Amino acid sequence: xxxxxxxxxxxxxxxxxxxxxxxxxxxxxxxxxxxxxxxxxxxxxxxxxxxxxxxxxxxxxxxxxxxxxxxxxxxxxxxxxxxxxxxxxxxxxxxxxxxxxxxxxxxxxxxxxxxxxxx
Amino acid sequence: xxxxxxxxxxxxxxxxxxxxxxxxxxxxxxxxxxxxxxxxxxxxxxxxxxxxxxxxxxxxxxxxxxxxxxxxxxxxxxxxxxxxxxxxxxxxxxxxxxxxxxxxxxxxxxxx
Numbered sequence: 483x484x485x486x487x488x489x490x491x492x493x494x495x496x497x498x499x500x501x502x503x504x505x506x507x508x509x510x511x512x513x514x515x516x517x518x519x520x521x522x523x524x525x526x527x528x529x530x531x532x533x534x535x536x537x538x539x540x541x542x543x544x545x546x547x548x549x550x551x552x553x554x555x556x557x558x559x560x561x562x563x564x565x566x567x568x569x570x571x572x573x574x575x576x577x578x579x580x581x582x583x584x585x586x587x588x589x590x591x592x593x594x595x596x597x598x599x600x601x
Numbered sequence: 602x603x604x605x606x607x608x609x610x611x612x613x614x615x616x617x618x619x620x621x622x623x624x625x626x627x628x629x630x631x632x633x634x635x636x637x638x639x640x641x642x643x644x645x646x647x648x649x650x651x652x653x654x655x656x657x658x659x660x661x662x663x664x665x666x667x668x669x670x671x672x673x674x675x676x677x678x679x680x681x682x683x684x685x686x687x688x689x690x691x692x693x694x695x696x697x698x699x700x701x702x703x704x705x706x707x708x709x710x711x712x713x
């Protein structure tokens with residue numbers, strides 16, 4: 483089946499540093515990547531949608547200068563949490579619909595998530 | 602505004618039981634509904650996707666039904682196993698902006 487590889491799986495950093503999270507689609511083209519975050523005991527919250535070759539679309543309340551998204555190729559999207567603070571500590575997950583042969587499948591494939599802890 | 606509710610929030614059953622997880626949504630104008638599984642500290646795995654025109658989908662021991670008019674979906678798990686222990690999430694894709702609206706999930710524990 484389709485695989486989305488997400489790295490790192492866990493990161494602990496000091497307040498004020500920046501953290502980059504990568505998501506790669508290993509065997510399909512991901513022209514779109516959804517970035518979510520999830521707080522304990524809560525459901526997934528969509529942060530932004532990245533599209534290959536164009537600017538990401540951010541959800542209301544999500545700071546685009548704080549959460550930088552780059553989708554430079556059909557297989558790689560990155561989320562950078564800039565100047566991280568303790569309140570940014572969360573579980574970040576990416577997902578992508580599979581695109582093969584010019585058609586996009588509705589089924590979503592998820593990365594394994596990144597647990598970010600900001601001290 | 603579409604809202605998705607999952608009941609129960611948590612469920613603990615002995616191995617071998619058949620069980621039903623419930624998902625309800627407030628706006629019946631959906632594009633599709635999906636069921637996912639999430640293991641602790643991990644990403645999600647798509648289990649079943651039901652298009653708005655469909656009434657059910659089956660995969661192995663899993664069966665998901667959709668009743669758009671009543672705003673309900675159920676995930677039926679037959680002959681549950683300890684390996685089924687996980688959080689099960691329901692998500693609805695609305696017809697207008699195609700975004701996924703998520704439920705809070707049902708945390709399932711299957712005890713050996």
